[in-house]
Amino acid sequence: MQLKPFYAGIMVLCLSIPRVVFAQPEIPPTAPATLQSEPASSQSSSTNKSDIDVKASSDFSTYADTDHVFVQTPSIAGAISNPTAGWSADASYLVDIVSAASADIVSTASRRWEEVRQAGTLNAAYKPRTLGGSASANVSSEPDYLSWTAGGAITQDLFDKNFTWLFGFYHTHDIAGRTGTPFSVFSHTIDHEAFKGGGTFVLSRTTLASFVADVILENGDQSKPYRYIPLFSPGTSVPNGASIDSVQSLRTSARSLEQLPLSRQRFAGTFFLAHRFSGSTLRGDERLYVDTWAQKASTTDARYLVDLSSRVETGPHVRFNAQTSVNFWQRAYTLGPGYNYPALRTGDRELGPLVSVTGGWTLRLGIGSDPTPTSWVIGFDANLASTHYLDDIYVTSRTSAVGGISLEAQL
Secondary structure: OOOOHHHHHHHHHHHOOOOOOOOOOOOOOOOOHHHOOOOHHHHHHOOOOOOOEEEEEEEEEEEEEOOOEEEEEEEEEEEEEEOOOOEEEEEEEEEEEEEEOOHHHHHOOOOOEEEEEEEEEEEEEEOOOOEEEEEEEEEEEEOOEEEEEEEEEEEEEEOOOOEEEEEEEEEEEEEEOOOOOOOOOOOEEEEEEEEEEEEEEEEEOOEEEEEEEEEEEEEEOOOOOOOEEEEEOOOOOOOOOOOHHHHHHHOOOOEEEOEOOOEEEEEEEEEEEEEEOOOEEEEEEEEEEEEOOOOEEEEEEEEEEEEOOOOEEEEEEEEEEEEOOOOOOOOOEEOEOOOEOOOOEOOOHHHOOEEEEEEEEEEEEEOOOOOOHHHEEEEEEEEEEEEEEOOOOOOOEEEEEEEEEEEEEEO
């Protein structure tokens, strides 16, 4: 069964290895040293024995929610770079192990299912002076879904590196099928063309701002081949959060597979701001989103990290998200005369109206030897999210928890 984008998004929170749609801007290599997440005291004592920097990391995260979905994700990553020559390369690999018995699965009389997704990424960049470029590729595989992405970007520093612009293009090709059925027998293909442009401004030695605009053009049938939609007679009143038994008693005998529009254009703009205080860093961003399915969303994210010492960094993380529904969303779809199904129909509550609040905490401990205590870092992350679905059957709210542990080394 295809892993929902929601669960993939949860993994991004802990692992920072995106399955990809809209990447959030990050502090670029040209940012002032005082804005980096490493405590300032450890930066001043750090010395390089070679022009080559080698880093490696390993992460493990776990996700659980009140809709009986559980995900465990181990991952590894590595990077090598030469800041003097201006080149870098990195790679990552992760495995998602999913176990679910959600309301959507139970409502179709299906048993709990388990699934494994594997994903790998490869990136390379070269920027010898002020003009540079990068290339990236990733592949993701599930029993019934195969996805690959390839693309690149160009970037240039201007005004003594106080402004950096970026433009990128990425192509993604997805093949969706059914578990146990070869793609040659049954499959849908979806193509995504993604354009990214933005700029980063160094406002001062301690303040950085950036803006990123994303445009993604999607073509293909994204309907889930397992998702059946209950249909109701005209005039049937179906309350918000109706139970499985209630829906079964109210619906007609007819059920229809999900059917989504065959194209979708997505647009997003993200503004990012970071400020370095004497012993802490404040980072925040605001992302606005709209698409041709009439869905609109706003996501606000903030993180505050405090340097307790040269070895300890910790602080809170908060996020708020609100979205409207797509224009064909209905809590209860009506079956017309002569078994006339609605042309567009979905049971994916992530396409309906919702609000979500997330709070969490981060702790990073430098366990390396002096004078470079952050050459080895162990990190702990915990996030708790509460999501409320404003117009849906089965589920009106969900509480989820994500915990992660990571080990990073600069070799």
